[in-house]
Amino acid sequence: MDDKRSKILALVLVVTLISLITVSALYLGSSWQFFSIFSGCIIVIFAIFIWLIRRRSKGAALILPQKHVMSRELSVPCSFLRKVAGVPTKFRQKELELATDNFNALIGRGASGSVFKGILGDGTCVAVKRIEGQERGEKEFLSEVAAIGSVQHINLVRMYGYCIVPGGPRFLVYEFIQNGSLDGWIFPRRDKRNRPAGCLPWHLRYGVAIDVAKALSYLHHDCRSRILHLDVKPENILLDDNYRAVVSDFGLAKLMGRGESRIVTNIRGTMGYLAPEWLLENGISAKSDVYSYGLVLLEMIGGRRNMRVIDDSKDRSLRKYEYFPKIVVEKSKEGKFMSVVDQRLLEGRHIDERQVRTLVYTALWCIQEKVRRRPTMAQVVDMLEGHMHVDEPPETEMIIVDLLSIDTDKVGPGKCRLKATGVVLSDCNPAASSSAFEDGAGTLLSGR
Numbered sequence: 001m002d003d004k005r006s007k008i009l010a011l012v013l014v015v016t017l018i019s020l021i022t023v024s025a026l027y028l029g030s031s032w033q034f035f036s037i038f039s040g041c042i043i044v045i046f047a048i049f050i051w052l053i054r055r056r057s058k059g060a061a062l063i064l065p066q067k068h069v070m071s072r073e074l075s076v077p078c079s080f081l082r083k084v085a086g087v088p089t090k091f092r093q094k095e096l097e098l099a100t101d102n103f104n105a106l107i108g109r110g111a112s113g114s115v116f117k118g119i120l121g122d123g124t125c126v127a128v129k130r131i132e133g134q135e136r137g138e139k140e141f142l143s144e145v146a147a148i149g150s151v152q153h154i155n156l157v158r159m160y161g162y163c164i165v166p167g168g169p170r171f172l173v174y175e176f177i178q179n180g181s182l183d184g185w186i187f188p189r190r191d192k193r194n195r196p197a198g199c200l201p202w203h204l205r206y207g208v209a210i211d212v213a214k215a216l217s218y219l220h221h222d223c224r225s226r227i228l229h230l231d232v233k234p235e236n237i238l239l240d241d242n243y244r245a246v247v248s249d250f251g252l253a254k255l256m257g258r259g260e261s262r263i264v265t266n267i268r269g270t271m272g273y274l275a276p277e278w279l280l281e282n283g284i285s286a287k288s289d290v291y292s293y294g295l296v297l298l299e300m301i302g303g304r305r306n307m308r309v310i311d312d313s314k315d316r317s318l319r320k321y322e323y324f325p326k327i328v329v330e331k332s333k334e335g336k337f338m339s340v341v342d343q344r345l346l347e348g349r350h351i352d353e354r355q356v357r358t359l360v361y362t363a364l365w366c367i368q369e370k371v372r373r374r375p376t377m378a379q380v381v382d383m384l385e386g387h388m389h390v391d392e393p394p395e396t397e398m399i400i401v402d403l404l405s406i407d408t409d410k411v412g413p414g415k416c417r418l419k420a421t422g423v424v425l426s427d428c429n430p431a432a433s434s435s436a437f438e439d440g441a442g443t444l445l446s447g448r
């Protein structure tokens with residue numbers, strides 16, 4: 001019996017008993033008889049109430065544990081859904097402030113914001129990216145979070161959630177990746193005590209090359225809508241505790257319909273890793289990621305930035321640069337593959353020259369100017385895993401973006417918009433700064 005029906009029944013009983021008492025009082029007249037009937041009725045009403053209350057509390061006893069279970073189930077879904085289903089959840093700013101100790105532990109800083117280390121209430125270690133620009137609308141931001149948050153691959157960083165503060169900053173919450181970004185492991189660096197920092201051995205570099213190729217291949221070929229990363233560079237490749245690569249920072253990538261072969265979008269990415277079609281052609285495609293990937297491969301092989309200053313003049317326009325991909329082409333034509341390998345690696349373990357050749361050839365295929373000559377990321381995986389023979393790549397013009405001819409129009413801190421359409425050929429003197437250059441000064445492009 002439900003609550004409503006028992007109430008109605010109780011009411012009917014009370015009304016019936018009151019009627020009985022009234023009728024008895026009228027007919028019997030005597031106060032003694034009236035008193036005994038009245039007390040009897042009160043006892044009956046009281047008994048009925050007790051019976052009803054006991055029934056209700058029995059029901060409640062059955063319902064309460066269910067409610068308790070349900071409320072427990074409702075209190076876990078954030079961490080549960082995050083861990084099991086990988087659904088991005090909405091965080092409150094307070095939660096993130098608590099997790100990051102008020103944004104104290106800064107891990108790194110990019111063009112779009114700063115990244116902080118944090119620990120969530122359930123003990124999960126996270127990296128919280130605070131996006132400082134407000135160029136994108138809330139709807140767009142959320143639809144990208146939903147699309148990116150739903151992709152799952154072992155070599156893609158997991159997005160746990162987001163936070164939007166109306167009129168304030170936006171946050172993306174990622175899983176924390178232990179060993180930081182690849183740049184710290186391939187370029188010679190000194191730690192705080194001036195000791196040489198980590199140097200990733202050859203076999204792990206080869207593993208990283210495959211991991212990144214698999215992650216990009218998944219984004220390009222296996223997601224519902226094709227996802228272009230558009231900012232492939234060592235800073236966006238993180239290494240986990242087993243030195244496996246996890247591609248990050250694709251939360252601001254571009255979605256492309258399955259039927260589309262290229263898209264026109266405002267320029268984004270990082271100077272030094274941009275494919276020439278950003279400036280030369282009408283639109284970009286998944287092959288633009290392939291180009292950037294090829295440049296990262298070369299940096300991994302050589303343990304150096306692709307662009308290096310060789311004559312450091314104070315006047316930027318007089319500075320001379322060395323373009324590593326050009327050196328690699330020359331050396332590979334001579335068959336001297338080992339001469340382009342990071343010297344630090346040659347001092348240690350034996351390195352398989354066939355593997356070096358595979359990596360060099362694959363990289364040179366990826367950086368072909370002609371878009372259609374470049375392999376797809378799925379083919380790159382096959383090349384590196386030995387499922388596909390890698391031929392000697394054809395000559396390529398080594399077009400690189402002439403940064404001098406680019407007119408940058410400042411649109412925000414650390415950001416600029418490209419306007420011009422200049423390119424130069426190989427003996428370049430791209431006298432502008434970029435994080436991809438070994439002279440350090442980092443200018444990032446961001447069309448986000």
Ligand SMILES: Nc1ncnc2c1ncn2[C@@H]1O[C@H](COP(=O)(O)OP(=O)(O)OP(=O)(O)O)[C@@H](O)[C@H]1O
Nearest residue numbers: 108109110111112115127174175176177181235249
């Ligand atoms: N999930 C993460 N786990 C651990 N460290 C991270 C994580 N995400 C980012 N980092 C660190 O924070 C640094 C800055 O990250 P961020 O993505 O903001 O910078 P970026 O890629 O250099 O710049 P941009 O966003 O402009 O491309 C990275 O280089 C990396 O060292």
